[in-house]
Amino acid sequence: MVSGISLKELAAELNLAPSTVSRALNDSYEISEQTKKKVLSMAEKLNYHPNPFARSLRENKSKTIAVIIPERINNFFAQVIDGIESITQEHGYHLLVYCTHEDVEREKKIVSVLLNGRADAIVMSVSSQTSDISHLRKLYDRGLPILFFDRICSEIPTTKFITNDYQSTLEATRHLIQQGCKRPAFLMLSEDISITKERHRGFLAALKEAGIEHNPEFSKVCCQKEERNIEILKELLSKENRPDGILASVEKLALATYQAAKKANVRIPEDLKVISFSNMGIAGLLNPSLTTISQPACCIGEECAKILMKKLTKVNQPDLPNEVITFPSKLTIRASTMAE
């Protein structure tokens, strides 16, 4: 790190006390306009930039927010971060971004590092492996504002942002059934995380509503490995009484389904209709184009950030309320669920 001139040096150059210069730069009423002008122009001339760490140390805040996501190569999370940044940036806040790669051990490490106050708040979506949440509780107990989105942790009493997981899955499954599916399957990354629970519930509700008896083997838990998932799905699709519809609770499982269908010689949508939660921009360009349930990701990020900015920049703010805020997803019907 290469630091430039310090406040003290700037003050010396001006024949003023550091306190005066500090106040002048912060536009204090105690300083005359004349001195302010002199200070400002000299600061400009000498290229003075206040040391952020001295300030953080003194003020006990870092103007930094940590964002923890399970994967970076995913449009949804990228869009959420874009949304967050669009708001925090206006307030001069910085974004520390960490990726867990769906690994709870990494998540623990990251969280433990953040215990030291490097960030003023945390926005996160937990990894699919996260069931024990003691590390998150530690954060919370320390008083650090945490905010969850998408994959939330209901045990921590704070504000959470999600989409209408139950309802949108219900409607998506209805759509599958309307398109003629008699044996839809549900794909998930893990049974533990919030979104799969809700989405699975919506899925099952739609089946029940339609009087379809669900085959438990059609609620498939997949893993992180793309190849392994393709194998699992290929096997599923090669069964005698295979599913004729797929609801993928996350995007990567829809893509694995596409690959598996190819390998198993199963045609989409003729033999298998596919629908997935996904914020891919190019769902429409896939072969066949993919029917998606897409979240208002950017919006979710923005709202997260707005709440945080309010909490962090205004005085005497209460703790983040323990509530779940829902943003509805949008179902976009494309070729992958077309009836013949």
Next chain:
Amino acid sequence: MVSGISLKELAAELNLAPSTVSRALNDSYEISEQTKKKVLSMAEKLNYHPNPFARSLRENKSKTIAVIIPERINNFFAQVIDGIESITQEHGYHLLVYCTHEDVEREKKIVSVLLNGRADAIVMSVSSQTSDISHLRKLYDRGLPILFFDRICSEIPTTKFITNDYQSTLEATRHLIQQGCKRPAFLMLSEDISITKERHRGFLAALKEAGIEHNPEFSKVCCQKEERNIEILKELLSKENRPDGILASVEKLALATYQAAKKANVRIPEDLKVISFSNMGIAGLLNPSLTTISQPACCIGEECAKILMKKLTKVNQPDLPNEVITFPSKLTIRASTMAE
């Protein structure tokens, strides 16, 4: 920001001087094993975490690296950051990630904020609008280690990581020509940035080599707006003597081409062969599957980080050498360039 117990308080609890506790925690040889044990266990018990800002202030380094990219919703950049993080994380470094959204004004703002030393180094890929580089020079002049990748800034004497832009485009264009293209077009985001210059040069070289006279109107400068690009391309594809091949220098232009081709009723690959620089994981699932030139993105990120870590964690390191390090791209041939 909520801080826990301080070193001083910890020391008081132990009836030791802060200096002793500090040394004990840093495993100094001056402290007896016995006291070290006591200090460690008390630190553990009281949940002590050293304040990173006090440390940064004192040590004049932040253990933070800033990464600036033009867009987040792009697999290439996401992979590069994954690569960077995989290395920096091991060294206890943090990643501050900023996105310019291809806007040079934002880039300038971000860069000016980083002038204060919040980060120990910067890894960046410049926006497509960046031609004036005075803001980058300011950073460099301040002594901050900068490192460029993909879209580099040759005027700044530092280490840059790129792919073999010229060569891979040359080969990709040869492929187009081999597949029967007589009138290939080249799509770019801007004429100014490094990658388009090199890639265009490779493109032209292949045409020359094949004795194809290039129509300057087939070197098309596009913009940021997806809709506008589709319009531009639709127009290009509707001409009487339209191109029969497209080399998109960036991914988003290939996708715009797909959309435009649909609208203009141009079939890929029968009427138009398409090839693009892209790190999309699902290029193979597009309709038709897209022939790509893909960079070893993760590897580029890792190498960036390795060089930086060496520079930042070892003593007496020289400045980053002014050199360009090249990682070859890989051409993956798919349906979009198939001859009938």
Next chain:
DNA sequence: AGAAAATACGCAATCGTTTTCGATTTTATA
């Protein structure tokens, strides 16, 4: 004109570390 109040600025402490320089005690050497 004299007192009160407003204006403009400086001194010094503080935030939580690390580190230099000593000081003291223990151990080893002659």
Next chain:
DNA sequence: TATAAAATCGAAAACGATTGCGTATTTTCT
């Protein structure tokens, strides 16, 4: 046994900013 040499630890000064308090000067009021 006296002395040199390790071995341990403490006091205090940084790092660079902010801020409560004090003070000198000027302005305003009666």
